Amino acid sequence: MSGDESTSAHPAVDPPDESWIWAEAPLPAAEGPVTPDVTVEAPHGHPGRIVLGMAVLAAERLGAPASGAVVVGIGFAQQTADNLRQLAERFVRPPGRAALRTIEWAAGRTGPENDDPNPRPPTDANRPTNWPERLTKGAFRNGRSNPRRLAKGTFTNQSTFAPGQDLAARVANSAAVARGRERLDRAVDAARTRGQATMDTGRAEASAFLQDSINDGMAWAEQQAVPQMVDGLVPHLVDTVVPQIVDGIVPHLVESVVPQLIDGVMPEIRARVLPVLIDDLTHDPQLRELVVEQSRDVVGEAAQQLRTATASADDRVEQVFRRLVGGGRADEDPAERASSDG
């Protein structure tokens, strides 16, 4: 327990990925057996950092990157969260010990020699030896530990310096204000560094999270959603949508697109395609044979019509002659007639 306590009670300037506003730092067990530290985080990082990273990415996408004030604010928020967490740890400990540690921490922060921008309550190992004196002398020295007030110079101890007091006291007060401002600057720098690191880490984790989410979504869509959608949509498309599209687009194609297409293509066809086509056709033996055969058929058909017409004329002339003469030739042999029919 003491080991855990020493590490958790003094997290100095923690790395960004180990200390976060909502980080679940291992809490020391008050009593009983030592339980293993359990830090539950998302596979890609802490959810809070991912959310912050997404916000940063969104802001960058919108062309409004995070300003320095935001970065410093994030750093301060982390420090504040750390302090709150430590405070909560004290509440879960025995009251007397928590009070002692609070007083001890306050004494450590208020000392003029303490330049740590992120002061933490001292542990048993590094506890100053004169902590009771510091507790009585400096723990509640009119709020000097408030850097803001020191920076603004509002706390000038006007009440303690009556008019006419010596110049040495004023000079000492000015030195204290300067030290307060210096401490404030260091605290702001530390907060900026920590916030920037946190934002960078969050951006990277958010990018990785988004990329993995997209990959998972794509894989899921390919394996589950798309096949089901296709299976469900294809019959509907084939039965309803495609016929409607075809019915709707065909008149438009016939009336508008095809004429324009033909008008646009015909000159090119006349100039390039037709000469080549005609040349090929005129030199094609099959086409020549086909033309000759068709011509032969036409001539043969005409000749056959002529033969039929003259043969009928033969009969008519003979009939007229027989009427005029009144006689006529004897019937020809049945065999001859049969042969004429065949």
Place this chain on the structure above:
Amino acid sequence: MSTSAYAGLVSRLAALALDGLAITVAVLAVSSLPVVTWESVSPRGAPEWLAGLCTVIAWLTPWAYFTVLWWLGGQTVGDFVLGVVVEHRDGHRMSLLHSAVRAAVGLALAPIWLIGLLAVLWDRRRRAWHDVLLRTDVRYKRA
């Protein structure tokens, strides 16, 4: 189509007319083309013997026309167009001598040949006088 197997008067006259047209073209070609060709080649003009030879060939062209065509296939150009064929009475194709005699008789006695064609109108087998004389028949050639 005719009810008879033998070619009638109209068919035979039409075939004869086509043959007359073909013979005219052939005679003109035979009589003039060699002379014209010679004159186009030689500046002296065609010799008399060539003109005489062409004249003789031109006179023989009709006879040769009918003889050769009847002998080879039984059909002249007119017969082919009108779909009639000249055969021996027994149905065989005419011999060269038979064809030559028939052509000579027809050309030498052309007026009688034409008058004799009228016999087709009353003959049982639509035979003209020269068909009876030369034992030939003119039939429709069925496809």
